[in-house]
Amino acid sequence: MTTSFFVTADWLAEHMIENDVQVLDARMLPPGQEQVRDIQAEYLAGHLPDAPFFNIEALSDHTSPYPHMLPRAETFAVAMREMGINRDKHLVVYDEGNLFSAPRAWWMLRAFGVDQVSILAGGLAGWKQAGLPLATGAVSLAEGEFDAEYDADLVRRVTDVLLISHEGTAQIVDARAANRFNGEVDEPRPGLHRGHIPGSLNVPWNELVADGQLKPATELEAIFQRHGVDLTKPIVASCGSGVTAVVLILALTTLGVANVKLYDGSWGEWGSRDDLPIEKNV
Numbered sequence: 001m002t003t004s005f006f007v008t009a010d011w012l013a014e015h016m017i018e019n020d021v022q023v024l025d026a027r028m029l030p031p032g033q034e035q036v037r038d039i040q041a042e043y044l045a046g047h048l049p050d051a052p053f054f055n056i057e058a059l060s061d062h063t064s065p066y067p068h069m070l071p072r073a074e075t076f077a078v079a080m081r082e083m084g085i086n087r088d089k090h091l092v093v094y095d096e097g098n099l100f101s102a103p104r105a106w107w108m109l110r111a112f113g114v115d116q117v118s119i120l121a122g123g124l125a126g127w128k129q130a131g132l133p134l135a136t137g138a139v140s141l142a143e144g145e146f147d148a149e150y151d152a153d154l155v156r157r158v159t160d161v162l163l164i165s166h167e168g169t170a171q172i173v174d175a176r177a178a179n180r181f182n183g184e185v186d187e188p189r190p191g192l193h194r195g196h197i198p199g200s201l202n203v204p205w206n207e208l209v210a211d212g213q214l215k216p217a218t219e220l221e222a223i224f225q226r227h228g229v230d231l232t233k234p235i236v237a238s239c240g241s242g243v244t245a246v247v248l249i250l251a252l253t254t255l256g257v258a259n260v261k262l263y264d265g266s267w268g269e270w271g272s273r274d275d276l277p278i279e280k281n282v
Contacts, residue, residue, distance in 0.1 A: 003254055005106065006121040006213050009130045012092055016049070022085060023051040026093045026105035027124070031067075031188040031240065048127060049135040052083040054093060054105050056243070066269045067189070067241040068104075070155065076112050077148035084141025087148075090116040097125025097212040103246040107262070113149035119250075122212040156236050156261045158269055162276065165199050170234035170259075172200035173227075175244045176267065183280030189240065192271035195280040197238065203227045205239065205247040220251050231257050238263040238270075 007015075015021050025047045029039050043053045059079055061069040071079075085091065091109055095102040102119045109117045120127065128134070156164070164170045174196055179185045181202040183194035196202070207223050208214055215223075224231060235252060239245035242264045252260045270276055 003256065005117070005119055005250060005254065007092055007118045008121050009127050009132060012048075012120055012127075013130075013132050016092075020089050022089045022091050023048050023120075024054040024083075024085065024091060024093045024105060025051045025124075026054040026056060026102050027095050028056050028101035028104070028243065030100065044137055046124075046134040046136055047139070048094065048124070049133060050139055050141065051094075051135075052085070052139045052141060054083070056101055056104055056108075059108070066265050066272070068243055068268070069264055070108065070111070070150075073112060073148040073150040076108070077146050080112075080146035080148070081144045083144065084139075085144040085146055087114050087144075087146045090118065092118045092120055094120035094123045094127070095212075097123030098206075099123070099209045099212050099214070099247060101243060103250040104243045107154075107246040107249060111151055111154050113147070113151075119213075126212055154261060156263050158263075158265050158276075161197065161236060161238075161263050161265075161270070164236060165197050165277070168199060170236050170261075171229060172197050172236050172238060172263070173229055173248055174200045174202050174267075175205040175237065175239035175248050176202070177204050177206075178202055180240075180267075181281070183278075183282050187240065187267065187271060189268060192267060193278055195271070195278040196267075197270055198277050198279045200238065200279075201228050203229060203248060205244040208247055208251045214251055214254060217255060220255060224252075231255065234259040234261075236261045236263050238266045240266055241268040242266045 061071045093102045093105040106117050174181050181196045237245035237248040
């Protein structure tokens with residue numbers, strides 16, 4: 001059985017005025033673009049009405065040396081309350097329209113206990129294309145009600161992944177581009193080794209996406225099958241920093257696949273260390 005976690009621009013335009021729906025702007029820059037673009041300025045220049053900026057970078061654990069690690073539950077809850085977000089509402093997240101970062105916001109909110117989270121199909125680009133209204137400037141909302149309950153079982157740590165890699169008790173699926181997975185090019189983040197976790201499979205995240213949403217279920221199944229993923233066995237998703245791995249998790253969850261976890265440290269952790277095994281396909 002498949003489940004859609006998306007809402008259309010038309011649906012959101014009709015329902016966003018309702019008191020039980022809240023919208024969050026979860027745009028994020030891919031690594032390497034921070035020098036040429038200012039995502040905060042882009043948000044202020046145009047966003048959906050009453051949509052605060054769900055800044056994945058700012059909401060990460062900055063005590064960790066690795067990028068985009070989950071924060072502590074109470075830290076996340078305080079940030080959500082300050083943004084005016086209410087845990088019991090239907091939250092709708094969106095990104096630029098490439099489905100690059102909205103899934104990470106979707107996953108984070110679910111991991112901290114939100115029951116109803118959707119992604120805007122087509123993102124900001126689709127909203128603009130539909131001729132729907134935008135707002136500018138910062139969004140100031142009344143303080144929200146948000147108590148976070150973190151589900152630690154959704155995440156695997158480096159020691160877990162090392163054991164999984166060694167014993168083969170689950171499939172490690174890497175969402176990075178093939179040339180990064182194979183070790184053919186340098187990582188966009190400096191100081192990381194080339195290659196991948198031994199025994200892992202490669203399903204580049206953007207193969208699963210078209211027009212800012214997931215491809216149809218039959219195509220998703222075929223893509224995973226082509227890359228050697230067995231949908232009946234446990235899966236740990238990985239990528240560069242735990243962001244696009246969630247596109248895999250979103251697709252797998254849509255297909256009804258159970259027992260899918262995130263290696264939150266991903267290659268930002270594994271590839272930074274000299275004491276972990278690495279494979280290359282070059």
